[in-house]
Amino acid sequence: MVIPSSISGCLDDAEVMCTHDARELEAITNPAVQAVIYIPPALPAWVPELASAVQRSAFRIPRTVLPKASRNGIDDWLEQNLPKAIVTTGVRASLKADILQNVDRLHALSHASQFMLRIFTDEPTTECGFHVDTVPPGAPAYGFLRVYNGAGTEYVDPANVTSIADFHRYLSRRERLVRESKVARNDGRKADYDRLQREIGLLDGERAFLIQRDEIKIAPAGSIVAFKHIDIRYLWEDHSKALAWIHCSPMTGESRLVVNITIPEPAAHIAPRARGGIPH
Numbered sequence: 001m002v003i004p005s006s007i008s009g010c011l012d013d014a015e016v017m018c019t020h021d022a023r024e025l026e027a028i029t030n031p032a033v034q035a036v037i038y039i040p041p042a043l044p045a046w047v048p049e050l051a052s053a054v055q056r057s058a059f060r061i062p063r064t065v066l067p068k069a070s071r072n073g074i075d076d077w078l079e080q081n082l083p084k085a086i087v088t089t090g091v092r093a094s095l096k097a098d099i100l101q102n103v104d105r106l107h108a109l110s111h112a113s114q115f116m117l118r119i120f121t122d123e124p125t126t127e128c129g130f131h132v133d134t135v136p137p138g139a140p141a142y143g144f145l146r147v148y149n150g151a152g153t154e155y156v157d158p159a160n161v162t163s164i165a166d167f168h169r170y171l172s173r174r175e176r177l178v179r180e181s182k183v184a185r186n187d188g189r190k191a192d193y194d195r196l197q198r199e200i201g202l203l204d205g206e207r208a209f210l211i212q213r214d215e216i217k218i219a220p221a222g223s224i225v226a227f228k229h230i231d232i233r234y235l236w237e238d239h240s241k242a243l244a245w246i247h248c249s250p251m252t253g254e255s256r257l258v259v260n261i262t263i264p265e266p267a268a269h270i271a272p273r274a275r276g277g278i279p280h
């Protein structure tokens with residue numbers, strides 16, 4: 001496949017920015033910025049109340065994808081589906097407004113009018129190791145992630161990655177092992193399943209795509225991460241490190257509320273920066 005020069009160039013000086021200023025989330029449109037992690041100086045009071053309800057599995061949302069929805073569509077869905085009478089109406093309203101604020105941020109950056117929302121509460125699993133997220137062909141290649149509680153999201157500094165080719169070797173082998181492991185479990189082949197799980201653990205422990213294998217960074221729960229997603233056409237290409245944030249959800253611990261917002265199609269008018277700035 002021929003990769004456009006804009007993505008095959010030498011943007012290996014990719015940067016992950018950490019900030020206490022939400023306005024800096026808009027830097028995600030900078031080609032050299034792989035991710036912007038906004039860590040609020042203090043979490044608003046509604047977040048711990050929500051976190052407690054998620055942690056004790058009282059506030060539950062099944063894994064849901066709205067593949068293409070307007071802001072109003074997302075607003076309606078949240079109104080109808082966010083659990084009621086589990087947290088106070090104020091906490092529920094704050095969560096809804098918070099999710100919509102990230103939709104607005106994405107709109108301000110891209111001028112997109114349709115969004116993909118992924119939302120769920122669930123306990124961590126070992127299914128996904130380090131990976132990158134994708135967007136459909138031609139869609140703006142960034143999105144927003146907020147995990148409201150639990151363990152943080154692990155990620156690696158781009159300068160610590162040996163090469164994208166090495167990362168792809170890890171990723172493809174891990175995906176194969178997970179597939180085989182599921183088949184072994186469904187077939188009731190316990191010994192094979194256990195062996196495959198051990199192999200997955202070894203692979204994750206080796207982290208052969210890293211220069212410093214123990215140098216793992218954390219985006220803490222409560223932070224908002226704007227991060228580069230890879231256009232799915234280029235997922236397995238030897239692209240620049242700037243094009244995708246290599247990250248890993250926790251594999252153990254309490255149930256978490258996870259919300260991810262992306263754009264499902266090429267936006268009509270892509271603005272490199274928000275015209276009027278993004279809400280903060």
Ligand SMILES: [Fe+2]
Nearest residue numbers: 131132133247
């Ligand atoms: Fe991800």
